[in-house]
Amino acid sequence: MERADVAIIGGGLIGCAAAWRLAQRGARVVLLEAGEHNAGASGQNAGSLHFQLERRFLEQGEALAEQAARIATLNVLAVADWRAIECELGADLHVSMAGGLMVAETREEVALLEAKAAREAAAGLAVRLIDGDAARALAPYLAKSVIAACHLTDEGHADPRALTPALAAAARAAGAAIREGCRVEAIKTPAPGRFVLRTAAGGVTAAQLLIAAGAWSASVAAMANIHLPMVPVALQMNATERIAPAIPHLIQHVGRRLSLKQAHAGNVLIGGGWPARMAVRSDGGFDLARRPALSETSLAGNLRAAIDVVPMLARLNLIRTWTGTTAITADQLPIVGPVPRLPGLWVAGGGSAFTLGLTFARLIANAMGGERVRELDLFGPARFDHLNSFMGAA
Ligand SMILES: Cc1cc2nc3c(=O)[nH]c(=O)nc-3n(C[C@H](O)[C@H](O)[C@H](O)COP(=O)(O)OP(=O)(O)OC[C@H]3O[C@@H](n4cnc5c(N)ncnc54)[C@H](O)[C@@H]3O)c2cc1C
Incomplete structure (x- = not known):
């Protein structure tokens, strides 16, 4: 059983970027990826960096447009993250803005x-x-x-085939372990702030767990007895x-x-x-x-x-x-933050996370490191906590 401060499930853009940011902060990080990194949406997308409010936010009437406009505060942060990323990673990601x-x-x-x-x-x-x-x-x-x-x-746009591999390399260089071909099959929570993850090859135990499994996030959260409306x-x-x-x-x-x-x-x-x-x-x-x-x-x-x-x-x-x-x-906004029912469990995903994934990862790494991150207040899974009234550690 491998020990870590933080385990991450999912080797897409968000998982690899979070692994990099957390390892930079000195955390022992183990990332488990079912296949190869960048095999999910992060490697298949259109590469658009769209910071204007998307059409999908505007087509469901005024009330939803007003609520979805909250995303614009993250879009402003994402512009700065994208302007800096090639220099920070020392990689050519074909960023054009x-x-x-x-x-x-x-x-x-x-x-x-x-x-x-x-x-x-x-x-x-x-x-x-x-x-x-x-x-x-x-x-x-x-x-x-x-x-x-x-x-x-x-x-503008950037190259989806270049970004996540560069993030994975940076995470490894900062000390994170990225284990590919390791599908998480079970999650146990034997005590508050302790997570035990099982894979066919063994397992990982960690004090904090980040679910960054893209389209699979709801089924991964179910392994921890949590509903996630993704x-x-x-x-x-x-x-x-x-x-x-x-x-x-x-x-x-x-x-x-x-x-x-x-x-x-x-x-x-x-x-x-x-x-x-x-x-x-x-x-x-x-x-x-x-x-x-x-x-x-x-x-x-x-x-x-x-x-x-x-x-x-x-x-x-x-x-x-x-x-x-x-x-x-469920409400079109991303879900990024701590899960109230299970201390130590975090989620990041949903929406246009090629544009916003670097920002989600940076903010959540800061929050997992103990900082107060006000920018995430509106985006945490807490807004769906009513779905988990009968769930959590049992
Ligand atoms: C066709 C298309 C076009 C898009 N265009 C854009 C765009 O132009 N701009 C934009 O901003 N966004 C776009 N997106 C959305 C964007 O690609 C995603 O929001 C983003 O890539 C999500 O990254 P992620 O890390 O959350 O998930 P993913 O990249 O999907 O990674 C999740 C990973 O989790 C792994 N995993 C799943 N289950 C387990 C398990 N049990 N154990 C271990 N690992 C597991 C998977 O193998 C996968 O590698 C597009 C998406 C698609 C599909």
């Missing part, structure tokens, strides 16, 4: 942009609402149908052939599912939250061990939206479409 445009094509969508910009300004995000001609002056490749856009100079969702992405540099910005749409950018290698990556179809187990429930099936409807809808906004894309060949599984939460 040349600005982002969230576009509108109808009057109703312009009204959404206006409300969004007001919320963002209140949170300290310097978003600028501009008309279609001003948007085309910045981004001449945009279609005439674009009548307005919100411009944020910090937005649900898996399957998404679809597309890549075109490589072209010469043509699209320096991150482009998103306020009223349609669309995000696109040109990656460092020249391919245009097109996504924006189009669903794929998760497999279902014969005994019911979603089967996360199997890759989600591609949806042709999503493929056609996504490419239609992309070509409507950036017409030159119609001339490019599509070379790859893939699916991946990520986690969203």
Whole structure:
């Protein structure tokens, strides 16, 4: 039985970044990853660094938009984390922060942009609402149908295949143990502040446990007899052939599912939250061990939206479409913080954690080290504690 101060379940972006930050603080860290690090959503995503409020926060009515706007305070922190990360890790992560445009094509969508910009300004995000001609002056490749856009100079993209491996290497260099091929099969809590994790190869005992298992987090939390309202969702992405540099910005749409950018290698990556179809187990429930099936409807809808906004894309060949599984939460906000029922148990995940994962990891490592981290107050699992009234150590 290996001993650690902190055990982490999940070797995605969040788990590896937290392992690095905790080891830097002097903690003995053991991270257990079922497969290889970066095999989950962290290695499959679109690489967008979107600091403007996402469309999904705006489409469910005023009350939810108001609540979800709380995320903007974390987005402000994430801008600084992304500006510093290549230097801190000493690695080329193909970070490009040349600005982002969230576009509108109808009057109703312009009204959404206006409300969004007001919320963002209140949170300290310097978003600028501009008309279609001003948007085309910045981004001449945009279609005439674009009548307005919100411009944020910090937005951009980075390479999902580079970030987590660099974080894992930094964590190891700082003294953390990262054990791959180690699926956690059971969690016991024999005493408050003591966790015993079983894997096929043995186990780990630790005073603190961080669940950073992405789409699997709810089933991992169940091993500790805790409900976690984090649900898996399957998404679809597309890549075109490589072209010469043509699209320096991150482009998103306020009223349609669309995000696109040109990656460092020249391919245009097109996504924006189009669903794929998760497999279902014969005994019911979603089967996360199997890759989600591609949806042709999503493929056609996504490419239609992309070509409507950036017409030159119609001339490019599509070379790859893939699916991946990520986690969203019951109220769309991430879940990052301590679990009230089980002292020493922490959770970090949910939402757009390529953009925000570095920030979650930095903040939670500070909190696990005993610091008071006010930025996490609104995002902790405590807001769902009513679900755990009959759960916890038994
Ligand atoms: C197609 C797609 C596009 C996306 N685009 C963007 C984007 O552009 N911008 C953005 O901000 N976000 C995006 N996301 C979301 C983002 O990728 C995720 O929020 C983020 O990667 C989550 O990181 P994570 O570390 O929480 O989880 P993951 O990277 O999924 O890692 C979880 C790890 O836990 C491991 N694990 C699970 N169960 C166990 C167990 N029992 N024992 C040990 N290990 C276990 C898994 O093997 C996995 O490696 C996208 C997601 C997808 C799928």
